[in-house]
Amino acid sequence: MNEMLDQRSLDRLASEVASWEAQEVAAFLRKQAERREQFFTTGGIPVKRTYTVADTADTPIEDVGLPGRYPFTRGPYPTMYRGRVWTMRQIAGFGTGEDTNKRFKFLIAQGQTGLSTDFDMPTLMGYDSDHPMSDGEVGREGVAVDTLADMEALYDGIDLEKISVSMTINPSAWILLAMYVALGKRRGLDLNKMSGTIQADILKEYVAQKEFIYPIAPSVRIVRDCITYCAENMRRYNPINISGYHISEAGASPLQEAAFTLANGIVYVEEVLKTGMEVDEFAARLAFYFVSQDDFFEEIAKFRAARRCWAKIMKDRFGAKNPDSMRLRFHCQTAAATLTASQYQINIVRTALQALSAVFGGCQSLHTNGYDEAFAIPTEDAMRVALRTQQIIAEETNVTNIVDPLGGSYFVEALTNEYEKRIFEVLDYVDANGGAIRLIEEGWFQKQIADFAYETALRKQNGDKPVIGVNKFTMAEEVHGVETHPYDPGTAERQIARTRQVRVTRDEPKVQRLLDALVDVAKDETRNIMPLTIELVENGTTMGDIVEKLKGLWGTYRETPVF
């Protein structure tokens, strides 16, 4: 029990609440019933009419704690945004490296403080731009990267020791990381000064986003190799971004997002520990990525609880000693799935509120969605408005002047506790049922998500969950004058030309020799796949060459469609 409250005070409070319910509340309810019989969060957690100190009386003082101190409920750092506001990291990617490079420079000129790179589908799936599967997709929804030459163009003129760069890529992530390392070396940079993040979270692909190439076991091994390589060579780099965002976008509840993400995180830690590395040697660089959804307070509670749970997991389960290993740091993105095509301008408002949640939740970096993203990838105008939204929160609202201003709110603390309890319940279930990988194979996560997604879809259909402009306050015959991002039909040609140029100028026998050597490394699970991959990309090997070569060894993962 919270030692600041004695039993007498609690009893007095209880009788006060009882008399309030009997008098004021009852009188009001006689005049007008409440809007619903029962109220719930978006995630389906029941909420009470109001909360009092009694609702947090059971919380140990140290569980709420202080910012920058275990269990980090109130924030990973003691001064938070008073020292430096979160990194404003708008994701961008389209066309060739040159095209995206221009957008990056535009965003930096607008005051963006970090870069985030979106790759096209072929790159995400490990196909070169001239592969038949890539036809029509090259540079359409992200930037095309086949070779180191593409990456050089992508980050040309950008100081990679000064600005942190995030790359959103998964099954082929280690190849992009290798290119990033090769680029740093070529520029003569200190690898230990290069900061940034590569997503490389393959487990959530099987669970939610469905971008995978190889079977689960070799895929997880690749992730392990990224983590151990960075632990030894890139002190400031986050070798993984353990992601709930995609789980949420696949329709999961906020609780499922948080719990499943931590479950995946546990797998990665266990995999690295198997190599003999100590937990404090790598855990500090594990980064997370969550969505900020539509339920304002629930999201804040989710972020706070995720931090507290991870700290406890790292300390109690894995025996971490260094506080950095227990400090959950996360990137946040507003919820794309909440954006609507109808009355699309109101997406700006949705995004602003979600961004505010993320800031109250203590995110380390933030992407705010463009108002036009229900139509296409965002235009410059949409990205500027989105960035300005963050800048307004950071500069005009003064919410950044206090660390965790909602700490101590009876409701937020009670919901944070509820989240912690429910997250650990899920994790206990996962442990009791063979672990996350086993449950992925059995489709258990997928089913939980589909159930919640389906319930939500039904609630939107029957109007129980309002979506302004879609099932409520709709407007007749909308003409949206939205100008969408154009696709340059010459992209593929320009891209393929460079890839072919690299292929004809490289030392082909050497590339083939290295590829054969890569298979040997891949066969030996005790070895790290990164160093040889770096050598491969330095010698003009394409992503497709590497991916295809290993398909010969590992095969591919297939999900047979049921319907």
Place this chain on the structure above:
Amino acid sequence: MTRRLSSLELLERVKVGDQAAIARLISRAEGGKPEDRAALAGVYKIAGRAHIIGVTGVPGSGKSTLVARLAASLRASGRRIGVVAIDPSSPYSGGSILGDRVRMNAVATDPGIYIRSMASHGATGGMARATLDAVDILDVAGFGTVIVETVGVGQDEVEIARASHTTVVVSAPGLGDEIQAIKAGILEIADIHVVSKCDRSDANRTLVDLKQMLMLGLSHEKPEWTAPVIGTSSISGAGFDELVAAIEKHRLIAFETERGRKRRLAIADFRLRKTAEDLLLARFNASLGQLSRSLPTRLAERQTDPYSLASELLRTLPLREDSPGAHHERDARPKIA
């Protein structure tokens, strides 16, 4: 040997729930002879009380096991339950009437549950009419709920499942090519979706894929009814309480709403078409008996073409009103009861 009772006499016994009479009258319905029509017409006029549940799904989806368990669950509420299973003789178990009986063994001894298999033997003519007549016979015999089980393959079977107040579509994991559920067009007729065999872990995939597909079909107009998706296990009994609750809820929609009224109208329309089709086919076949052999000869020698000749045939056939004894086409069908 007992005296052969007329079908009108059988009807009187059916009304008081005489099981032997029910079996015989259903056989007469299957026979489809003109002399039995008066009794079947009489059945129709006094039927209409029972809640009719159509259960369909692709072969191997565990329908029969599910129906047996469902019948027992519904029976628990005290109502008597009739089951009419249309047996497709058989894409899956090679004449599975016995197979069905074995799977339904658990309930076959309860006098409050009556199970009847109707064999189709590939001859779809008359099956829909006979099945719906059988449902009415059970209705008149006092069965408060009648379950019609069909294999969701083939238009007639699907339409029969649709010709009920509440249609349950069963999907199951591990069948490999379940895409046939879409091809057969049975997903969209569901008032209730069941994913059977949920004791298996691969049922998760089936539930996920089914829900994702159903989500594509949702609109933002508030519907009177949205088909729930229920996972069941006939082994553990999981999900059956939920299924029974959903069926009960849908029964109110079926009997007390405009949607239900429209549905009954559609069923009547189907019934009318199927009966007319059956009568027409009967007359056609009867008339064909007198067809001169010269017509096929002309066709075989390519003096004419099948289209012109068929038109000529239809013009010249009397298609006369049939009378007792002039009716042959049902003779090919096996008698069951």
